[in-house]
Amino acid sequence: MINVILADDQKIVREGIKMILSLDEGINILGEAENGKQLLILLEKALPDVILMDVRMPIMDGVVATKIIKEKYADVKVIILTTFSEDEYIFKAIKNGADGYILKDAGSDYIIKAIKTAYDGTMFLDPGVALKIVTAFNSLTSENHSSNKVYNQKYKLDALTPREIDVAKLIAQGKNNKYICEILFLRLGTVKNYVTKILEKLELNSRTELAVFISKCQI
Numbered sequence: 456m457i458n459v460i461l462a463d464d465q466k467i468v469r470e471g472i473k474m475i476l477s478l479d480e481g482i483n484i485l486g487e488a489e490n491g492k493q494l495l496i497l498l499e500k501a502l503p504d505v506i507l508m509d510v511r512m513p514i515m516d517g518v519v520a521t522k523i524i525k526e527k528y529a530d531v532k533v534i535i536l537t538t539f540s541e542d543e544y545i546f547k548a549i550k551n552g553a554d555g556y557i558l559k560d561a562g563s564d565y566i567i568k569a570i571k572t573a574y575d576g577t578m579f580l581d582p583g584v585a586l587k588i589v590t591a592f593n594s595l596t597s598e599n600h601s602s603n604k605v606y607n608q609k610y611k612l613d614a615l616t617p618r619e620i621d622v623a624k625l626i627a628q629g630k631n632n633k634y635i636c637e638i639l640f641l642r643l644g645t646v647k648n649y650v651t652k653i654l655e656k657l658e659l660n661s662r663t664e665l666a667v668f669i670s671k672c673q674i
Contacts, residue, residue: 457574458485460501462494462517463509463536468559472507475563482570491515495523498531505532505570509559510544518547525552532573552661555579576631578663612672614656622649626662627669 459482461469469487476482485503488494490512506524510517521533534555535548545556555573557566558581572579615623618639625635632646639646650662659665 457482457505457570458501458503459483459505459507459570460485460494460497460503461487461507462489462491462512462520463487464489464512465509468509472566475566476570478563479567482567489513491517491520491523494520498524498528502528503531505534505574507534507566507570508536510535510537510548516544518544518551521548521553522551532576534569534573534579549663550660553663557581576633577629578666580663611657615653619649619653619656622646623653623665623669626650626653627666629666 459476461472461484463469463472466489473484473487476484485501486497488497491508492515494506494508495515508517508520512520517535521535524531524533532554533552534557535545535553536559537545537548537556538559548556555569555578557569557579561569561581569579612620621639622635625638630638632643632650635641635646636643641649654660654665657665657668659668
């Protein structure tokens, strides 16, 4: 059973999502919140597997809430609900460690798939959101191509061991820790340690940032 908490300031949105999730017997609605602050209070009483959270909320938005949640409850998966035009929020949420990004108008099957994918430890990006991320990164790289930015990215990779590079490549392919364990014959705790070290060495904050980084370095 996957325990889920919904966080959205619009009651009608929460009711709609609850109706969608009720269609799957493997998902349980553990609670709901109207903003990030209320969500954090709720987490002190009930810890879910996955949080489905609106990026724009009063008092405390989804970006700030994601940062705090990931610092305090690293194993809780956070899926951001966004609209196609909220670029700034999307990029900030990525840096804060969100595990998935889906558009608010996504279909019921898509929302359920996103929750199950994040729960399994794999990043879930709506194609539209993924395109924005790659486009923005390509633009940034192009603007700085003549500078030391690309060189610095390649230089950072030299700090990784061969095994860490193997793990990084698999993460960039969207593979979860369980899959990485099986393919590289490693223990789960070992893979988690590798992921932590890789992010530290490359000065990144999330698996999503790592995936984009590896993609641009073309290793």
